[in-house]
Amino acid sequence: MSRPLLPLFALVLALAATRLAAGTVVVTVKDDKGQPVADTVVSLVPLDSAAAAVPPPAEPAVVSQQGEEFTPYVTAVAVGTRVSFPNHDKIHHQIYSESPAKPFAIPLHGPGAEQTLVFDQPGIVALGCNIHDAMSAYVVILATPHFLKTPSDGTARLADVPPGRYRLDVWHPRLKGDPRRDIVVTADTAATQSISVSLKPDKRLRRAPDGGGGGYK
């Protein structure tokens, strides 16, 4: 298959799927108190057949270093996606991971530097900076095309899901327990899955500790 044909092929495939009357799954994630939870990665893993091979996107995902923070905090990508780490600060940063899905270290780098890495194993990668303890981020690498990260309203709308049985996976950096469930996607319908999650307390360091209180507070 020649390269120019690839998008066309994909398009045909997508149209065929549509024509095959794909379903929609709307997932709403709320915490114990009923508040919507952002930064939750929801994904559907087909149970009847192997997941279809997903071509990685052409453009890399971006996790930037800005204001001594990684932005965004949570990034969901398909297996094989490239992720670029630009430094928009005027100071140096370092990036490292010790996660099995992608252990790496990007050495201390100054303003304007940009490194790109391919995340080719499914899993969760915790990112840190050797210099700034407050800097923390996650890259979630998924082997299914059906995934989304919830925005601030806690609602993810997974469209174009072929009918069939799926496992609905849920992941959040502070998730307590595993609220995964099996669902059935039917044609031409929008099924709503309400997921209630328990979250551990947020232990992220404050970005700029003010040193007040003399350490006795």
Add this chain to the structure above:
Amino acid sequence: MIPRALRFRRFSLRLLALLLGLLFAVLATTYLVVSRANERTAHDHARANLELTARIVSSTIGQRIESLAGNAKVMTGDDALKQVRRTGNNRTLASLLQSFSTRVNAPVITFYNADGDLLATSDPAMENENADPFRLLIREAIDQDLPQHTGFSYLKQELHVLIVVPYYAPYPNVFGWFGLAFPIDRAFAWKIRETTAVQLTYVSLDPPDRPRVLATTLPDHSLPPVLAAVLAANRDRLAHTLPPPTEIVPLPDDRYVTLIQFRAMLGEDPVALVLQRPLTPELRSARDLENYLLLTSLVALAAAAVLALVLSRSISEPVRQLAAHTEKIAAGDYASRLTLDRADELGQLATAMNQMSVGLSERDRVRDLLDKNVSPEVAAALLRDGSALGGQEREVTILFADLRGFTTLSEKLTPHELLTLLNRYLDRMSAAIEAHGGVIDKFIGDAIMALFGAPVAQADAADRALAAALAMEKALVQLNTELAAEGIAPLAIGIGVNTARVIAGNIGSHRRLNYSVIGDGVNVASRLQSLTRTPEYHTNVITSAATLAARRPTPPRSPASSPSSASSPLPTFRPLGTVPVKGRAEPVEIFAVG
């Protein structure tokens, strides 16, 4: 009665006041001594506690210093730091120091190059000028080749403890310095207060007239004027490096035992560390003890009051009884006896009073007896001066009377009946004798010896005696009439009357004296009496010529002048001749008296 009641009350009050006063003095002294000792102990305890707290403060600071210095030594080996150092980017270094600051909980971390220039600080608010105290420490550490150095200073106008630790690359090459600091602030003061319960205040004495509170656990964070005054007063001691003594400073809520220590500052005037501990909690257990003591004292005082009242009553009541009894005795009641059931002096006094009553009643009885026998004048004279009556030769008329046939009578009657009869007889006879001014000298069984003209001389003693004899006869007739009515045989009597010169006086031992007479005339009178038994004489009364001679001339006698003349006719005398009397040469001429 009222004065006695007052006296009684006064006595009990005096005893009460004495006992209570003594007890109160003892208890009050005890209370004061205990109270003062307690206060001193509390002060000492508080001072010891404050001194310990001062050491705890130093040790807490020391531990923090060691902890931060240890952390700095770990930072020295941090690879990220070395990477950042290689970039030469001090802003990155500053952000790394912030990470360190959070990691090791160090409020301030600064970094200096080997020359002591400030490269980066974790606290963006810290100005370069605040680096001076660190530089001072670094210079001293370099000069003295110290592995670390610390001191007190102000950062951002606040009291801090500063620590400098060398940055080795590698050891022992010093390529820079860590400067760490933590504030001595209100949180620190409260941390100490939580463990020691001591009020803690750091005060800047610069300028001296306006001390500034740097950190305190005192309410409203201001220095009470009284404490400021104490500090000002003790500031002079600083110059002489004398430790100020503990003082008791009155603050609004309590009195505080106050300890002041000075802390040297880097290139500045020392600051004062004021430690204070309230006295009341220290005294609480002591106060409990004192209250208990107070309660016990009050109970003791009350008990003493009751005891004093009981005691005073136990003394005053018998005294009152004794007084009442004395009044009774004074009123002449010798018969009643005072019984105090006690062995003490009052009991002895009561016994003595009873003995006195016995003595008095004995005396009274004696006087009574005398009254029966002699005229009151004679009795009084005898009682007044018995010796005046002794040893006089004088003329007296002696009367002897004897019951005839008494022996026969005694066989018929019981002893009791006999005695009753005898007394009845003697009573009548005595009455007759006394009615005529005679004195019963003695009773000798059923016989009576009576005197006329003694102990008080009587001019008509002989007349009286003869009249008495006739009266006795008459009285016996009367008695016999009564006895006849009772079925008792009549009594018979014989009387002898003689007048002679005899010795009159008190005769007997020194224990027992009887007024009597002795002499031949007495025997004659007795002999005359016995002669009445001679049947031929036909008389019951026989007298002697001496008595007849002693009679006063008969005619001029007014009926009222003599008690005998009115009731009895003049006696008649019938001569009976002469009879010999034993012991006398001359026989005695006798007469029957009718």
